[in-house]
Structure formats: C-alpha cells, structure tokens
Amino acid sequence: MGQDLGQDQGQGRGQGLHARVLESLGPAITAGEYPPGTVLRTDELAQRFDVSRTVIREAIRVLESMHLVASRRRVGVTVRPTEEWNVYDPRVIGWRLAGRDRPRQLRSLTVLRSAVEPVAAGLAARHATPAQCAELTEHAMGMVATSRGQQLEAYLVHDTAFHRVILTASGNEMFARLGDVVAAVLTGRTHHHVMFTDPDPAAVTLHVQVAEAVRTGDAGRAEQLTREITLGAMAELDVLAP
Numbered sequence: 001m002g003q004d005l006g007q008d009q010g011q012g013r014g015q016g017l018h019a020r021v022l023e024s025l026g027p028a029i030t031a032g033e034y035p036p037g038t039v040l041r042t043d044e045l046a047q048r049f050d051v052s053r054t055v056i057r058e059a060i061r062v063l064e065s066m067h068l069v070a071s072r073r074r075v076g077v078t079v080r081p082t083e084e085w086n087v088y089d090p091r092v093i094g095w096r097l098a099g100r101d102r103p104r105q106l107r108s109l110t111v112l113r114s115a116v117e118p119v120a121a122g123l124a125a126r127h128a129t130p131a132q133c134a135e136l137t138e139h140a141m142g143m144v145a146t147s148r149g150q151q152l153e154a155y156l157v158h159d160t161a162f163h164r165v166i167l168t169a170s171g172n173e174m175f176a177r178l179g180d181v182v183a184a185v186l187t188g189r190t191h192h193h194v195m196f197t198d199p200d201p202a203a204v205t206l207h208v209q210v211a212e213a214v215r216t217g218d219a220g221r222a223e224q225l226t227r228e229i230t231l232g233a234m235a236e237l238d239v240l241a242p
Helices: 002-030 042-049 053-065 090-098 102-127 130-145 152-169 179-191 201-215 219-240
Strands: 069-072 076-079
Touching (some): 002 053, 053 069, 102 152, 102 201, 130 201, 152 179
C-alpha cells in the first residue's frame, strides 16, 4: 500500500510539473514570445524549468496536439505558424485571451458566434426536446436572477449553459462541438473584465425571449433574437476592447 501511495504521489508531482511547464510555454507561444520558426531545445527547457526531459516531452506532446509546435528529428521542437494552430482548442483560446492578442481574439470569436448561433437557435426551435426547452428557460431565468449586484461569476454559469443548450439543441453535431469555444469566450470576457459590472438588461431580456421562441417553435424569431444578442456583444467590444 505504501508503494502504491508513493507511486500516486509521484504521478501527481509529475502531472503538476507537466501542467506548470505547459501553462508557461503555451501562453508564451501564443503571445509571440517564441515567434514561428523558433526552435525549442528539450535539454534547455528541462534546465530552465528544473524538470526532467520526460516532463518536457509530455508538455511538448500536448502542444503538438494543439498544432502549436512540431517535433522533427535532428532539428528539435519548432514553433508552427499561427495559421496552423488549432485555434478552436479552448486552452489556446484561453491563452490568447490572457495575452496581448485579447481584443483581436475576442472579436474573431464574436464574429464566429454571430455566424453560427443565430442559425443554431433557429434549428433549436425546430428540434429542441421538452427537456432542452426547460433547460433554456431555467438558465434564462437564472441570468435574470444574477444580472444585478455584480454577480458576474454566477451569471456566467447560466450564460454559458444557455448557449451550450442552444448549440446542442440545434441537432447539428458540428454546432454542438462549438460549445467549448463559446464557453471559452464568455469566460474570457468575464475573467478579463471585458464586461460591464452588470450585464446589459436588454441582452438579458433577449435571452428570455429566445428561450420562449425556441419553446414555441418560432424558428425565425429565435434566429433574429439571437442575432441581436451577438450584435450587442460586438457593440460591447467596440467600447470595452477597441
């Protein structure tokens, strides 16, 4: 039993070290501190972070899965061009939002939402189950309840869940997979203070109306109301993150 405990503790330390390296290298790469073409040497990274090469290799594998870097024999680990990154990975989104690229990242994500979510809402009005309709109403009411008194974290929980349900209820599996992307941008806006101290009352009301339009099967209205939500989000960015 003591041996098992020692192994578990060793694995926990390894995972903690791997996470520490990842949370340093990832933001540095996405912030441009390591420009495309930069070669990262495993031995140098191990020395810099005071960890084993095994830990560094594990972190590099994760960065490779995000297409941030590429490993080549006799060359090392090379930072890939920005256009090759997996920009839909929630961790990549989070790192970019935490850096100097935040305004551009927020804008590109909001444009993506503007293109996808209104269509998803229209489809949800046609395909949502009674349970999904109930979820939408529950979270819309939760948004109303937390929209005053600077309860942004509590509001975020309902806001994120609301948009996940919309995307899932659309019945389109490609839209549904964007739930993490939308959650990342909503979370980023809140945690990086690209939000007013209380949400826009008009936007909150629109969410309630979308839930009702989906419940009653009014696809055209659901789509139009959701488009108004995304346009409002873009207008907020013009003020808070120009």
